Amino acid sequence: MPRAFRRLWTAATVSSLGDGAYEAALPLLALLLSRDPLVVSLVTAATLAPYPVAGLFAGALVDRWDRPRTMWVADLARAALLVFTVAAGIFGLLSIPVLLGVAFLLGTGQLFFDTAAQAYLPDLLARDQTLLRRANGYLRGTSTTAGQFVGPPAGSFLFALGRTVPFGVNAVSFVVSAVLIRGLPRVPVPPRQQGRSVWAESKEGLRHLVRDRLLLGLALRPAVGNLAFGAFGAVLVLFARDALGLGAAGYGFLLAAEAVGGLLGAMVVAGPLERRLGTGTALTVTALVEGGAVLAFGLARDPWFGGAMFVVVGCAMAATMVLGSALRQAVTPARLMGRVTAASRLVAVSAGPLGAVLGGWLAAAAGVRAPYLIAAGVLVTMMLVTMSMTSNRRIEAALARVEQQPVEPAVQPE
Known part of the structure; x- marks a missing residue:
């Protein structure tokens, strides 16, 4: 991996650590300001609201702008917002x-940062699918370790020291990340047709995604995965208590089991599976394993067996995300990378809240096991629908077309 990627990876690690602390502290701070559960949930949801509201526009703007600059400016803007939050708390x-406004603006900054990072990575790694898969695995593993294992406990501890302390720490992490990203090599801004509106360019990215069967299949997999995960994640705490007999500590270990699986899937499983089966077959296998593990988890009565199945669920989900992201980056034209990334993420993120509502309704109507059984059926059904869209043959044809395109110089020195 080139030195520039290691710099980006370090920045992502620092930022994920701060994000984990912030995400644990945000609902705690909201709870101090209001005891209304709906209000507290709205504060958390506000960080995701920018994706359906402005996701497509963000993709079009990222395709117009210098991508490393977009990332470090977004980091500095988020640092300033967190400093404002600390000052508001002090006074x-x-x-x-x-808090709603800050959460929404922080989510907007994350939207621009993530879209620019995903669009920058293929240029940095010369669209090499193996390097892209490895890079996405490293980034996913870092996000899991720092954002789910280390960050949340640190955020809770820092919140106990002072209610705005985690936000100050996260501000520092954003500044460090911005400094690291500021030194990344520049890439040429893709050429574009002059005189077109942002809205017209946004629609072009969405049309390209919908018309390309491979890209559409890659977008549908995480969307259905988020729909399923939203459905059973919404009632997971009830399932852990009523079906597995777990208390608060056991529920925490259950969440940790999913994170362990995610780390294994991203860092250990995705690469060998792709080399042995090919990307298309590997994606089909991970989807099938995910559906089977969700079904087994939903039928589980023993907490140890349930925890083991949750490890498998996390592993299959992470491997799917790493393989799918790397493939999308390898086959998407550079001029459309930001827009296709944003459109794919819009489809995926929007499915989560719908799944949560569906899961709550199913649990109320048919019991806490119902969301898991239905989610497993949906996952397997979507695997059958998309397996031809993401087959090895279709992927090989798409990669062959990319190799025939003229190659532009990817990285420019500072």
């Missing part, structure tokens, strides 16, 4: 409306 100006 007693924090309120739910302020």
Whole structure:
């Protein structure tokens, strides 16, 4: 891996650590300001709201702008927002409306950062699918370790020291990340047709995604995965208590089991599986394993067996995401990379809230096991629908077309 990627990876690690601390502290701070569960949930949801509201526009703008600059400017903007939050807390100006606004703007910064990072990576690694898969595995593994294992406990501990301390720590992490990214090599901004509106360019990215069967299949897999995970994740705490007999500590270990599986899937399983089966077959296998593990988890009565199945679920999900992201980056034209990335993420993120509502309704109507049984059926059904869209033959043809295209110089020195 080139030195520039290691710099980007370090920045992502620092940022993920701060994000984990912030995400644990945000609902705790909201709870201090309001005891209404709906209000507290709205604060958390506000960080995801920018994706359906402005996701396509963000993709079009990223395709117009210098991508490393977009990343470090987004980091500095988020650092400034968190410093404002700390100052508001010190002077007693924090309120739910302020917290909602800060959460929404932080989510907007994350939207631009993530889209620019995903669009920059193929240029940095010369669209080499093996390097892209490895890079996405490293980034996914870092996000899991720092954002799910280390960050949340650190955030809770820092919140106990002072309610705005985690936000100050996250601000520092964003500044460090911005400094690291500021030194990344530049890439040429893709050429574009002058005089077109942002809206017209946004629609072009969405049309390209829908019309390309391979890209559409790659977008549908995480969307259905988020739909299923939203459905059973919404009632996971009830399932852990009522079906597995777990208390608060056991529920925490269950969440950790999914994170362990995610780390294994991203760092250990994805690469060998792709080399042995090919990307298309590997994606089919991970989807089938995920559906089977969700079904087994939903039928589990023993907490140890349930935890083992949750490890498998996390492993299959992470491997799918790593392989799918790397393939999308390898086959998407450079000029459309930001827009296709944003459109894919819009489809995926929007499915989560719908799944959560569906899961709650199913649990209320048919019991806490119902969301898992239905989710397993949906996952396997979608695997059958998309397996021809993401077959090895179709992937090989798409990669062959990319190799025939003229190659532009990817990285420019500072």
